[in-house]
Amino acid sequence: MLDIGNDNDSIPKPQCLVTHLQLSNYINHDDPPKKKKPFSILLHQTHSHTLDLLIPATSAEPLQQHLSAKRTDILHYATLHMKLLDIISGDFFTEYIKSPGKNDIAMLSEGRSGVDDVYRLHEGKLCLEIDKSTFERMGLEGRAVPSLGRKHVKQRYVVEMDLRDPRMVSGKKGFERVKWAFRNVLNETKTWVVVDLKNPAGCGGGGVMAAAFAPSVRKIEPKVERVRDALVPAWPEAVEGEDYADVAELLEWIGLAMMISPRVEKDDDVDDYLCRYQVPTAFGDTKTQDLVRLRWRGLICPAFAQSVFLAGLKTAGAEWLAMSAIAFDGEAYTILVNGDHSISWEHKD
Structure with a gap:
């Protein structure tokens, strides 16, 4: 659990709950788990206004075809x-x-x-x-x-x-x-x-x-945007207690990528005086990928978020994906899936 804020006990501090686990080899898409994370996180946040899905460009077309076939791409x-x-x-x-x-x-x-x-x-x-x-x-x-x-x-x-x-x-x-x-x-x-x-x-x-x-x-309808030649960090297969600061850097990268920030691009040449951000390398070397972000904005219920997440899992295969949702009350979550490994961040205000 990451405590975000200052050391003054009289002031409330938002918290970020971090969970790392290994996904089951088989997930029943008709009856997905309800009590196990990350699926329980999707069901807990009942009223969201923004849903983002970040995937490699190679997975984007199969995902959109799957969503269209299931008629779950439009809210x-x-x-x-x-x-x-x-x-x-x-x-x-x-x-x-x-x-x-x-x-x-x-x-x-x-x-x-x-x-x-x-x-x-x-x-x-x-x-x-x-x-x-x-x-x-x-x-x-x-x-x-x-x-x-x-x-x-x-x-x-x-x-x-x-x-x-x-x-x-x-x-x-x-x-x-x-x-x-x-x-x-x-x-x-x-x-x-x-x-x-x-x-x-x-x-x-x-x-x-x-x-x-x-x-x-x-x-x-989802708003689709691309990031060309993004530097993608290596994703961890295990997270120990001392790794949570490095995991927080991964969350920062996901947030920047979902914002379509040029800071994650390979050829970004921003002046160091303005920004010294570097893509995290704590878990290995970066690789270059084209990315696609799909964004829905409206009243998003857990069932819709779950259908998008399951579609992403089905089409990603051995690739990775990241999904985040922001609620009207300020709470939010981000879920990263890489193969059969999952890291989730739950922001509690």
Whole structure:
């Protein structure tokens, strides 16, 4: 685990969790692992806004053909305007919340986490991030968000509820309290983004949703960019405790390559006065490769990220690949796979 920050214990420090492991010789793409890393990392980050995949150029065309054949290269999501009360009322509640076998959606409201009231829905679990005054007026159980010593930051609260709980039906006392709070306190109309968890390449913008809320459907195709003659570092087959500083340099290189930075190019001639960056050589000599980066930006659910990752594994073979995703709440991960070896970095803010 890498601690990032200063030595002042009163100031919260972001952390980067580093995991190195060997992948199984066989991965069932129809039923991939859910509890073992790096697959569990993909499923844990529920609301991402940017997904990057970095691969050698030789793997790019087979990958894009595979994604197109599976119809998983294009992400669809919808934007609509609705209130919290609309989510737990009428046909919308029945079709999209109480019937996960038929329809299952993820939703994220407008707002900045830590500043505005933000609502999230994933697999029937609703999470409300609100300020202190709103929390006190709602009358629902919740928990305070730890400030971790931050000064001049107003206290925030989180209220979580499982809308698929059998007790979440009209007439039950707890559910009626939720309806009262949504009718009298959290009653503003918000802009939401919605994605279909059953079919990430499709969209949850049909049926009752289309009839009642007139969603606007967005189609997101990957943005493809190339890096010519990039200096690629040697990837380690084993990582010891003393190697984590060198592994952090690999993460830095992946970040630069995903930014299409000229610093990783073989013929980069930037003035040393401006930048002294060098491609890491701790695990061996560098090699020259053309690279391709695919980027999706929108509401990216875990199922879509997993489908892209599995497609990358299938087409990469003995080659390497790197994938990263950034969440709306600031958390992020990067996964490097080289043959049957994997290194993952999880950024926890």
